[in-house]
Amino acid sequence: MNRSRLLAIVLLPTLVSPPPIALAQQKGETPTLLDGYSRAASDAEQAWEEKFRAMPEPDNVKENMRRLSARPHHVGSPYDKDNAEWMLSKFKEWGFDAQIENFYVLFPTPKERLVELIGPTKFTASLKEPVVPEDPTSNQTAEQLPTYNAYSGDGDVTGPLVYVNYGTREDYEELDRLGISVKGAIVIARYGAAWRGIKPKVAAEHGALGCIIYSDPAQDGYGVADSFPKGAGRPKDGVQRGGVNDTAFPGDPLTPGVGATKDAKRLDIKDTPIITKIPVIPISYADATPLLSAITGKVAPANWRGGLPITYHIGPGTGPDAAKVHMKMFSNWDIKPLYDVIAKIPGSVEPDEWVIRGNHHDAWVNGAEDPVSGASAELEEARSLGELLKQGWKPRRTIVYCVWDGEEPGLLGSTEWVETHVDELRQKAVMYLNSDSNGRGYLFMEGSHGLEHFINRVAADIKDPEKGITAQQRTRLAVIAMSQGSNRADARNRPDLRIGALGDGSDYVSFLDFAGIPALDIGFGGEGSGSEYHSIYDDFYWYSHFSDTKFVYGRALAQTAGSAIMRMADAELLPYNFANTADTVEGYVDEVKKLLKSEQDETAEKNKEIDEGVFTATSDPENPIAAPKREDAPPFLNFAPLENGATALTASAKAYQDAVKAAEANGGADLDAAAIDEVNQLLMKTERAYFNPAGLPERSYFKHQLYAPGAYTGYGVKTLPAVREAIEQRKWTIADASTVSVGKVLLNESAAIDAATAKLKALTPSGEAVATK
Numbered sequence: 001m002n003r004s005r006l007l008a009i010v011l012l013p014t015l016v017s018p019p020p021i022a023l024a025q026q027k028g029e030t031p032t033l034l035d036g037y038s039r040a041a042s043d044a045e046q047a048w049e050e051k052f053r054a055m056p057e058p059d060n061v062k063e064n065m066r067r068l069s070a071r072p073h074h075v076g077s078p079y080d081k082d083n084a085e086w087m088l089s090k091f092k093e094w095g096f097d098a099q100i101e102n103f104y105v106l107f108p109t110p111k112e113r114l115v116e117l118i119g120p121t122k123f124t125a126s127l128k129e130p131v132v133p134e135d136p137t138s139n140q141t142a143e144q145l146p147t148y149n150a151y152s153g154d155g156d157v158t159g160p161l162v163y164v165n166y167g168t169r170e171d172y173e174e175l176d177r178l179g180i181s182v183k184g185a186i187v188i189a190r191y192g193a194a195w196r197g198i199k200p201k202v203a204a205e206h207g208a209l210g211c212i213i214y215s216d217p218a219q220d221g222y223g224v225a226d227s228f229p230k231g232a233g234r235p236k237d238g239v240q241r242g243g244v245n246d247t248a249f250p251g252d253p254l255t256p257g258v259g260a261t262k263d264a265k266r267l268d269i270k271d272t273p274i275i276t277k278i279p280v281i282p283i284s285y286a287d288a289t290p291l292l293s294a295i296t297g298k299v300a301p302a303n304w305r306g307g308l309p310i311t312y313h314i315g316p317g318t319g320p321d322a323a324k325v326h327m328k329m330f331s332n333w334d335i336k337p338l339y340d341v342i343a344k345i346p347g348s349v350e351p352d353e354w355v356i357r358g359n360h361h362d363a364w365v366n367g368a369e370d371p372v373s374g375a376s377a378e379l380e381e382a383r384s385l386g387e388l389l390k391q392g393w394k395p396r397r398t399i400v401y402c403v404w405d406g407e408e409p410g411l412l413g414s415t416e417w418v419e420t421h422v423d424e425l426r427q428k429a430v431m432y433l434n435s436d437s438n439g440r441g442y443l444f445m446e447g448s449h450g451l452e453h454f455i456n457r458v459a460a461d462i463k464d465p466e467k468g469i470t471a472q473q474r475t476r477l478a479v480i481a482m483s484q485g486s487n488r489a490d491a492r493n494r495p496d497l498r499i500g501a502l503g504d505g506s507d508y509v510s511f512l513d514f515a516g517i518p519a520l521d522i523g524f525g526g527e528g529s530g531s532e533y534h535s536i537y538d539d540f541y542w543y544s545h546f547s548d549t550k551f552v553y554g555r556a557l558a559q560t561a562g563s564a565i566m567r568m569a570d571a572e573l574l575p576y577n578f579a580n581t582a583d584t585v586e587g588y589v590d591e592v593k594k595l596l597k598s599e600q601d602e603t604a605e606k607n608k609e610i611d612e613g614v615f616t617a618t619s620d621p622e623n624p625i626a627a628p629k630r631e632d633a634p635p636f637l638n639f640a641p642l643e644n645g646a647t648a649l650t651a652s653a654k655a656y657q658d659a660v661k662a663a664e665a666n667g668g669a670d671l672d673a674a675a676i677d678e679v680n681q682l683l684m685k686t687e688r689a690y691f692n693p694a695g696l697p698e699r700s701y702f703k704h705q706l707y708a709p710g711a712y713t714g715y716g717v718k719t720l721p722a723v724r725e726a727i728e729q730r731k732w733t734i735a736d737a738s739t740v741s742v743g744k745v746l747l748n749e750s751a752a753i754d755a756a757t758a759k760l761k762a763l764t765p766s767g768e769a770v771a772t773k
């Protein structure tokens with residue numbers, strides 16, 4: 001999973017008892033009538049949900065975790081299959097119609113790994129995480145995947161060593177100014193700032209031969225917490241595994257866009273674009289220290305220095321004193337089976353509309369936090385829904401519980417399932433709700449903004465286990481404490497908390513970006529801090545000592561996700577709210593306009609400083625740094641198509657929400673299921689109206705025009721990506737074309753909403769008068 005959203009909360013200023021705050025009263029809604037429900041249905045639903053929320057037990061979540069994380073269970077391992085079969089039997093026991101769906105994917109495992117310093121001194125990296133005596137599963141060495149980055153290209157390379165900070169594009173611009181080239185060198189980058197797969201990608205673009213990534217203790221070790229097992233921090237030999245496959249598309253590298261079934265047509269390995277161009281190996285800071293200490297040459301700028309007790313040099317140095325490294329990375333390029341567990345409860349009224357819930361079950365090693373903390377809650381949620389079935393609850397729509405395999409290497413299990421069933425999903429799916437790692441603290445919510453209001457109302461019904469206030473209220477107060485300006489004002493005054501947009505990092509990607517299904521990702525986090533991520537120490541011992549040790553947030557996650565699934569499954573009218581989306585899109589349009597303006601201002605300022613001689617005057621002759629390159633001023637762009645699109649969207653959203661209010665006031669209960677479903681069928685097309693079938697300008701897999709993972713951020717989202725990334729990358733022709741194409745998509749969305757509005761009004765003819773009162 002993506003660790004950054006938890007860190008985002010952790011890294012913000014700490015809570016220092018915030019002052020008492022008078023929150024604006026939320027107005028305008030009768031809290032007891034659920035959106036999309038008639039009065040009778042709403043009352044019944046709330047009674048069922050209350051029963052449901054009393055069912056999940058922390059002890060069950062804990063025992064699920066003990067079972068699932070008992071042994072290493074990466075893709076292709078015996079315990080991965082064993083876990084899937086155990087979950088299958090559980091789902092069946094709970095009354096689900098369950099099966100395992102297999103896919104066959106390229107999953108490389110290490111054959112040969114070597115990182116050695118060959119000059120001026122000699123050192124060979126251990127590339128090993130030692131057993132910790134207190135930790136009873138850390139000794140399962142025979143089953144543990146070695147430390148590596150999956151989908152590294154094969155290679156045996158030797159070259160001078162250069163430290164590149166985080167290895168982002170900005171870091172290479174700095175290297176340019178320092179007159180340092182990585183051509184023919186091996187680079188060493190620290191984890192952080194961008195997703196790990198960006199580091200070898202950018203290194204290769206600059207001519208490096210190999211890439212080493214290490215965990216610096218400042219962000220990922222004793223700078224965060226005491227070293228494990230004393231505390232939750234990564235010990236000196238701990239290593240972060242992880243995939244480094246390019247983000248051109250998610251899923252199996254050999255079957256882009258189609259399911260990796262047994263007989264699927266596969267690319268040759270040499271033809272897939274997503275394996276790194278150069279070998280890459282992750283190491284611990286114990287292994288990194290001798291390497292970094294051996295580097296000579298320029299001292300790294302202040303913001304490049306990490307938490308090791310050394311002077312950070314950049315290199316490459318000259319002559320016999322220059323640090324030289326030899327690295328080898330070769331994988332077994334095998335096809336491995338995936339075991340997706342898919343369990344259904346058929347809908348009683350609308351069996352052909354699906355509400356889908358998912359979390360992955362595969363891990364890099366034992367994976368108690370990632371992903372078992374989420375999966376254990378998901379299972380407890382499913383058990384509780386099974387109990388409700390026995391008591392007579394019958395969901396209106398079909399509920400599909402999925403536990404994915406192969407998320408860690410590249411969202412394999414979810415992507416292959418979505419690609420296999422994409423036509424059916426586009427016809428039937430009304431929501432995908434994802435979770436992954438879960439911890440203690442605040443509820444975070446990200447996703448499609450048409451679901452922002454929906455998930456806020458669910459969060460308002462969940463009790464925070466530590467504070468007794470609602471999960472929504474606790475997050476609201478945390479946002480006030482941690483943010484500034486308009487974000488803080490929004491948190492105080494806007495009834496719905498703003499939810500973040502989805503980039504990459506867990507199993508929602510293909511649902512949202514490829515199938516066009518409204519998606520949400522939720523979980524708890526932000527309290528406590530650890531850095532055992534993707535190491536052998538992410539296990540039951542670690543989790544039960546340092547994270548949600550009472551498993552009450554596991555229960556809270558089950559309550560939140562389960563309530564959301566029930567509420568979406570039972571609603572008569574799908575509770576999408578387009579006003580929230582329109583409000584968000586207006587904000588995005590403002591942002592890209594400001595982005596262009598600031599690019600223009602910064603370029604003008606930089607060019608002016610070059611003319612004034614600022615850089616020459618401030619360059620220390622004994623440690624010179626060149627002026628940045630002069631750049632052409634960014635042209636003006638025509639944002640009118642975007643503005644027109646956003647305005648139309650806002651008007652359509654308002655008209656739809658007015659029609660809904662009118663229908664509610666008019667007793668939507670009198671409508672029969674067939675009539676209301678005509679509106680639902682139109683609503684189900686609205687997320688896909690954001691699609692451009694051609695995809696993003698340079699990444700055709702990603703169809704959604706509101707959100708996409710960034711080409712150079714990986715996990716990090718880019719909103720209005722076609723426009724925003726073109727501006728950031730100064731591709732003005734693409735930017736110009738994209739304001740037009742995205743503006744058109746916004747008009748398409750507006751038309752899709754208008755169609756639903758017209759249908760709803762036709763069903764509730766007296767609606768107009770009520771709406772305007």
Ligand SMILES: [Zn+2]
Pocket residue numbers: 001002360370371407436437506
């Ligand atoms: Zn995960």
